[in-house]
Amino acid sequence: MPKSIANLQAKLLEKVENDWRKRVPQNNTTSEELEELNLTREKNYYYDELSGSSILDSKRNALQAASKQWKTRIKKTDALTFSVSGRMNKMDVPEINIEKKSNTPQPRRYKGDCQQRTFTLNYSNNHTFKSIEQNNKKDEILLSVEDFDVVKRESLLAFKKYIKPQKRKCISSKNPIKVLVNRNDVNIKDTDIITGIAEKEKERLKYEKLAKKLNKTVEVLKGLAGKEDYKSITLKQFQASTYLPPYKDIMLIQIKGRKCIQVRLVKPSKESINEGDCYVLITTSALFLYIGSYSNVIEQSKALDFVRFIKKTGDMGCTTSKIYTVSKNECHYETLKSFWKILKSDNIPKTVSPGHPDEDVTYETNILHTNMIYKFVNNEWEPLNTYWGTIPRTDILDEYSILLFDYGTEMYFWTGKNACSQLKKIALNLAEEFWSKGYNYSECTICPLNIAELLGDRPKKDILLKGDERPVWCLFTKLTQNGETILFKEKFFDWPDLFKKEEIKDFDFNDFSFNIAPCNAAEMIENKTEKSNLRIQDMNVGRGDSFYDKGTNRQIEITTIQIKAWKILENSFEELENESIANFYSDEVYIYNWKYSENVKGRCLDGNPSKYNQVGKEHTTFFCWQGNTTSVNKKCASAYLILEINKENAPQIIIAQGSEPAAFLRLFNGKMLVHNKKRKNLEPKMYIVNGEFKQEIFCVEVPCHVKQLRSRTCFIILNKTQVFVWYGSKSSKNRKINTINFAKNLLNHYPKELNKHLIKPDLKIVEIQEGGESKDFMNLLGSNNNSYISLQNSNEDWEFSMRLFHFTTKAGQLTSNEIICQYSSEISTPYPFQQLDLYAVTQPALFLIDNNYELWLWQGCCKETEINLNNHTGSGFIRWQAERKAAMETAIDYWKTKNPKSVIIPAYLVWAGLEPLEFQNLFSSWSDQCSIYEEFSEKNIRKENIIAEKVPLVPELLKLSQSTYSIESILQRPLPEGVDPTRLEMYLSPEDFHNLMKISLKEFQNLPSWKQTALKKENGLF
DSSP states (O other): OHHHHHHHHHHHHHHHHHHHHHHSOOOOOHHHHHHHHHHHHHHOTTHHHHSSSOHHHHHHHHHHHHHTTHHHHSOOOSGGGGSHHHHHTTSOOOOOOSOSOOOOOOOOOBOOOOOEEEEEEOOSHHHHHHHHHHHOOOOOOOOOGGGGGGSOOOOOOOOOOOOOOOOOOOOSOSOHHHHHHHOOSOOEEEEEEOOOHHHHHHHHHHHHHHHHHHTOOHHHHHHHHOOOOTTSOOOOOOOTTTSSOSSOSSEEEEEEOSSSOEEEEEOSSGGGOBTTSEEEEEOSSOEEEEEOTTOOHHHHHHHHHHHHHHHHHOGGGOOOSOOEEEESSSOOHHHHHHHHHHTTOSSOOOOBOOOOTTHHHHHHHHHHTTOEEEEEETTEEEEOGGGTTSOOOGGGOOTTOEEEEEOSSEEEEEEOTTSOHHHHHHHHHHHHHHHHTOEEOTTSSOOTTTGGGTSSSOOOOOOOOEESSOOTTSEEEEEETTOOOHHHHTTOSSOTTSSOOOOOOSOOTTOOOOOOBOOOHHHHHHOOOOOOOEEETTEEEETSSEEEETTTTEEEEEEEEEEEEEEEOSSSEEEOOGGGTTEEETTOEEEEEEEEEEEEEOBOTTSSBOSOOBOOOEEEEEEEEEOTTOOHHHHHHHHHHHHHHOTTOOOEEEEETTOOOHHHHGGGTSOEEEESSOOSSOOOEEEEEEOSSGGGOEEEEEOSSGGGOOTTSEEEEEOSSEEEEEEOTTOOHHHHHHHHHHHHHHHHTOOGGGOGGGSOSSOEEEEEETTOOOHHHHHHHTSOGGGSOOOTTOOSOOOSOOEEEEEEEETTEEEEEEEOOTTOOSSOOSOOOOTHHHHSSOSSOEEEEEOSSOEEEEEOOOOTTTOOSSSOOSHHHHHHHHHHHHHHHHHHHHHHHHOTTOOSOOEEEEETTOOOHHHHTTSSOOOSOOHHHHHHHHHHHTSTTOOSSOEEHHHHHHHHHOOOOOHHHHHSSSOOTTOOTTOGGGGSOHHHHHHHHSSOHHHHHHSOHHHHHHHHHHTTOO
16 A cells, blocks of 8 residues: 555656646757658649749749740841851851950059169277177186185175266267268178259259349359350250150051950061951051951951041151051952061961950950059059059049050050159159060960960960060150050040041931032132241251241251162162162152251341351251152052161151152252153153252153143253253243253253163254244154144233142031142242142042133042932932032132122033043143043043033033923933932922822922822832
């Protein structure tokens, strides 16, 4: 019993302790919850359908998939096949040699190498310490315990210690520093940085103190204190044009990219060219545009704008007037050969194939991270972190800042217009020192100096990322604000108005008419050009003898020192002898070196010339004379060979035949002779005499025919037996005298170019007046007097210079540009222009010739692709008719303004290739065998109502200005001249319009455009 009671008590205690746990809800652990969730998912019937998304999401995805099914029913366009990527899919696409990751170099300050000097200081401390250290060596003593027994013990005796007061030591020397310096026992080296600030400040305070006492400025005192021996001083060479020029003699510009096009200077060699990019080759006298076969449209557009800007402005030191386009497939052989010759390749090499289509984007990203821009702060170059490794913007170009742009192959030292001049000198020296240190792109993935060797389909190779010096072809230059080059401007993201294009505002696309306003005739008459003045860089040389500077009231005399000449051969040049310097061939290229000095002359107060003339310095200029029939190969070769001759980096001027300035003509002292071709036999030669001054007389060979005679000038005809001098009836006395003197000088110094060995030794000069020609003379020329317009019976005054205006259209306004004769003067010039002045410009062209007694409007020829001769439609034809009308109106206003009392207007129209003889005799010579002349003649003959006669201008203008025509005239083809084919309904009267269209004009204009077009087609007005 007791056991059972004990058991019951134990069970009760256990229940009390454990049963309460069962009544309390337990929290499941994370693992238990996951197990329960998995069990629930297995039992859930809809889990498979709702596991990824809800029912709404599944419906939405189904609708989206159905909306894209239309793409499977439509074929893909072939636009991709015409892109660069599509064309490259046909060939094996190479891998990109550039790593896609791009690193930016770490910004570092550059302080430069400071000037230092080493000097010696003497200190006594070291000597004292060393002496103590040497004398303080302890002697070793050996002791034992027994030795202490010898020591006697005594009591310590007390004694009084007397402390003496310390006395102040007297200084042995008044200046201990001098004593320290004079000691030679110890020397210590130290460095002292030389700044020179103290000396300058001391000198400034000295002059300021004197200025207060003497009431004079500091500048005046410095000038009075200076002592200079001016006789021993030589003039300083002006190096502004040659010191750090913003261009090289030969520059190869690579244009590559897709988003932000990169225009970079690369090595001028054939290894830099690949077919995936565009390139621009710039020399002083030639401009080439190389278009890669697989370059994209953006690169081609940028390259074309780049070369057009250089041609228009003469930037980068290039003064050429023609752009040579080079490509792998379509290019003239001589042009292609000249292009590779400048790049030092004797033959036409095989170019590198293009790279991967994504190479442009990868190149842009990597090359931009190599951009390094510094600002000059506290006499050091401080990196601009904002634009470090990115494309710069124009907001950093502050007028007070001094910046340094490092693009690897190009480094620009840029200064604002208000920057401190002293800081600019210090910064420039520091920049030159920085340039001489070389380059370091070891932290980047590419190097801008040799990245061109990796672009294109090339085998992958390791390139140098670091070098002690930069190559010679790299560019380091100094630029000032508002004087930047196009190559520098292209580096910026937002440079304003770089290639400004005309914007068309409020353009009505339904109106294709052109309303062009005529020119201001009064301004054309008043704006007479000044006399010839040659300007070489920043200096005027006038006509080559003297020049009066109005700004400084000084008379500058030009004195020729030396003249050298070279003739350009196929691959070399040949120096000419003194006898042949004045002889030219129209199919050759010549280079002349002119050394001259400028002397300043003044006058005394009494008006007499001063005896104290200022002797000027010597200058050098190179002229490159190009004949009219010179091949392109020789012109390009001259651009390359002139670099070998011009070692002084002197200015270069290109002169085309017929455009010789007066300063160039004076180099030959009135002996210049231009021949057509080299001929071994002695055929009769005929030369026209040009120029009014004795030193500027020059003769040009023309075809030996009566048709080339002109009544206002003189001619020299050479034969085996005699020399004829023909005087025009209206030629001036001065020209007659100069002509006979030229002929006599020609016989006395007969040049070898005229085959002297084939003629008789004693030639006689036969003078002939116009109208008194002998039979032998006429037989020599092979025709009669009716082949040219003679002025022998004219009673009018012919002492005037003809004027020539070229019409162009800009922004709906006809503008005029007067063509200037380069050797004209205050004296009248009879025949200042030549045939090529009309035919060498872009066609169709319009020229107005003012011959004092009559006006001529010369009309060029349009291309057949622009004008359909049967159906006169298209914007090209409409614009051409509008320009003709505006030019005719300008000609009439010109004559009325110049001759207000005249009732009759003697103005005539002529067409290119169909000029009458009277018009041809306005020019110094005229050739009907010119290829361009024959081409224009054939095109204009095929047009109706065009004959080789002068057509009165006023009736033709009335035809173009007629506003109303009959229905029959509008429906016939070709249309009447001057009718706009896009607005035929506007030429009908209201009655004729209603009869033809069955509705009124107002109702027709209210119709939609598509319905108007349909009605016009039904009635033959479209």
